[in-house]
Amino acid sequence: MKIGVLTSGGDAPGMNAAVRAVVRAGISYGHEVYGIKDGYQGMIEDDMVLLNHQSVSGMLSKGGTFLGTSRAPEFLKEEVREKAVQNLKNRGIEALIVIGGDGTYRGAMDLTRMGVKTIGLPGTIDNDIAGTDFTIGFHTAVETIVDAIDKLRDTSTSHRRCSIVEVMGRHCGDLALFSGICGGAEFIVTPEHPMNKEQIIERLKKHQKEGRRHAIIVVTENQFDVHEFAKEISEKSGFTSRATVLSYIQRGGSPCPEDRILGSRMGTYAVELLNDDIYGVCVGVRDSRMVHLPFVNVVGQKRPKNELYGLVKKVS
Numbered sequence: 001m002k003i004g005v006l007t008s009g010g011d012a013p014g015m016n017a018a019v020r021a022v023v024r025a026g027i028s029y030g031h032e033v034y035g036i037k038d039g040y041q042g043m044i045e046d047d048m049v050l051l052n053h054q055s056v057s058g059m060l061s062k063g064g065t066f067l068g069t070s071r072a073p074e075f076l077k078e079e080v081r082e083k084a085v086q087n088l089k090n091r092g093i094e095a096l097i098v099i100g101g102d103g104t105y106r107g108a109m110d111l112t113r114m115g116v117k118t119i120g121l122p123g124t125i126d127n128d129i130a131g132t133d134f135t136i137g138f139h140t141a142v143e144t145i146v147d148a149i150d151k152l153r154d155t156s157t158s159h160r161r162c163s164i165v166e167v168m169g170r171h172c173g174d175l176a177l178f179s180g181i182c183g184g185a186e187f188i189v190t191p192e193h194p195m196n197k198e199q200i201i202e203r204l205k206k207h208q209k210e211g212r213r214h215a216i217i218v219v220t221e222n223q224f225d226v227h228e229f230a231k232e233i234s235e236k237s238g239f240t241s242r243a244t245v246l247s248y249i250q251r252g253g254s255p256c257p258e259d260r261i262l263g264s265r266m267g268t269y270a271v272e273l274l275n276d277d278i279y280g281v282c283v284g285v286r287d288s289r290m291v292h293l294p295f296v297n298v299v300g301q302k303r304p305k306n307e308l309y310g311l312v313k314k315v316s
């Protein structure tokens with residue numbers, strides 16, 4: 001079988017490990033694997049290359065995605081997708097493994113309907129995909145954020161300051177939740193656990209009176225203007241405050257062991273599903289086991305609120 005593989009949407013550490021596994025497992029089962037450049041854009045532009053064992057050598061430890069990625073909004077158009085599918089057909093590629101987030105899965109669902117045997121792997125730092133406990137890239141991003149929080153705490157304590165750390169996650173608070181717990185944040189503000197600014201300021205005043213030397217607030221992006229809030233805290237709480245927006249720093253970097261293993265397991269599992277003629281599904285990890293679910297059960301679905309929220313009040 002000829003299998004195409006692509007990465008799409010925001011890059012995530014461990015995507016390369018997943019591609020490497022697809023290529024090496026694919027070859028070991030007697031398939032040919034084609035790398036499609038820059039996500040769906042490469043399918044539209046017929047930018048694909050045959051990969052071999054050597055092409056993915058040294059990729060396990062590399063962050064980003066060596067195949068490149070894009071958001072390819074044109075792929076939403078039926079006629080553009082038809083052209084892309086024709087490009088696959090011309091090369092005899094009948095199956096496709098896509099690695100990305102919800103937007104990538106939407107494209108994959110359409111391709112399945114159009115006759116391409118498609119499998120999805122959850123690759124995003126946001127951990128916002130239903131049907132899996134973890135997405136490829138999430139653990140590495142949490143490590144990066146925790147490292148930043150630890151550093152900010154050192155300087156905040158020295159100066160008796162309050163640091164606001166804005167992290168990514170789009171509509172999902174898992175990056176803030178996990179890193180906030182690991183970093184011992186005093187406040188964790190997420191879409192699932194919003195906090196009133198006045199409430200935070202009142203609690204900061206209390207912390208001041210108690211003689212605490214620092215406060216860390218971890219907040220998911222798009223909750224409020226963190227720089228404005230830092231000014232407000234400085235004016236009203238007794239702590240001086242500054243906001244740090246981690247932005248793309250948290251998306252880059254060499255994948256941690258969990259993401260290397262997750263990418264390797266998921267990539268191999270995807271090839272094995274195709275061997276069994278199973279497609280139109282996305283792969284997940286549930287209670288440490290590989291699972292797969294039809295795209296329709298996952299796309300657009302919200303994950304249940306993480307049970308770690310139960311811990312926040314008790315340990316912060």
Ligand code: F6P
Nearest residue numbers: 010101124125126168169170251
């Ligand atoms: O999907 C991953 C993600 O990093 C989100 O957390 C963030 O909101 C978004 O991508 C940023 O997208 P862009 O790369 O287009 O700036």
